[in-house]
Amino acid sequence: MGYYDIDDVLADSVEFPCKFQYFLPGLGYLEGNPGKPIEKNCRLDLPLWLARILAIVGGDEEGQEDEEALPFVELLRPEMFSPKVVNAIKAGASDLDLHTINAHFYSLAVKWITLFGDEELAGVVSEMVLERSLEMNGHASSVAVQAAGVEAQSSLIGSPFLITMDESEKQLYRLAHDSYKRTKKWIIQT
């Protein structure tokens, strides 16, 4: 996850639900009405690049210097890590439509786990990575062979699993499939 990694930039712009813990004048444009203040306990969806920072730093209210400052916002658990989704993952990770849940599910999960040290979610997600990777490997390694050489087409067009992959899985699929294809091509040619 580098600074210039375009997928990371896109993942960072996904909005997370947040609750403001302060009254903040002038920031109403986050809500869509500029010039107005933001009320305390107001719920907003903020992009992760903003929410992550605001959930860490806090304004010190008067006389609270000794205690740990309350951060500006509280990150609420988003829909994609809700118990409903977690149960669906446990039920059958390879049948899950991950792309619909979120196109950047893995990198967001890693970010979320880093922020909150959520070991339970980490366990669930690693299980899912393994299970879905095996499924993906099956699709990636099936290289169709034609008389003229190796065709680019892998599994059936619109194979349902391929549509459900999230962005990082797609990238890995492409790499793995290319590798299998090149090897097969070489074996046929020599």
Added chain:
Amino acid sequence: MSLPEHLQATFSPDEIQFIVENEPIRIFPRITTRQSVRSRHRDQITQAKCTLITSDDHNVNQMVAMQSTELPLWLALLLKQQNKCSIVAPRWLTLQSLDQSISFEKKNSDRFSSLPWNWLVLAQLLFGKAPDDFHDPVHELRSRIQDLREVRQLKVLRGLRELNESHLQLDNLSLLEINELRPFIVGTMDKLRQIHTATNPESQPHAQAQLTQQDLDEPPY
């Protein structure tokens, strides 16, 4: 970047072939390059001598027809192409020993038989370039190699269930087999490691090394 994307983290099969072609192999020359003492004394007709900088050129200049010698594979293939030698197939590339390997693979479902690291590439190269130099019929050798490849692929597939965030042991897996699996295995293990380090950043032994790698990605403010 200056290096194409598909080569940045792995080798292409052609590069694997290049690596394998550097290995020595036994041949029967059909030409004689050794100069007899008599002709050396006359020293009028100086024969062209081969001088190599990446491999030993002693054998090249001491070839006697039908006396077996060892040359790098790339040189052997070049000579074979001009009908100036015949290549001796390695000992594991016979029907008998391939059958032994196949039965070993079938008996031991938890490990790979000890074929050399370049078995698949070498077999393919020799089948293609020197099919007339085998004692056994080539089509049967080919089908044995194919059998071996399939048995091993099945084992690999089973082994992938054990992917984890720390390590993997792949004894006796050949270079081409590793190379075709590399993007998938490394990618998946990388993801698992990311999730693992996200929960407990201290427990990772390589945390320091990863940090510096990340620092490199970050622009200097």
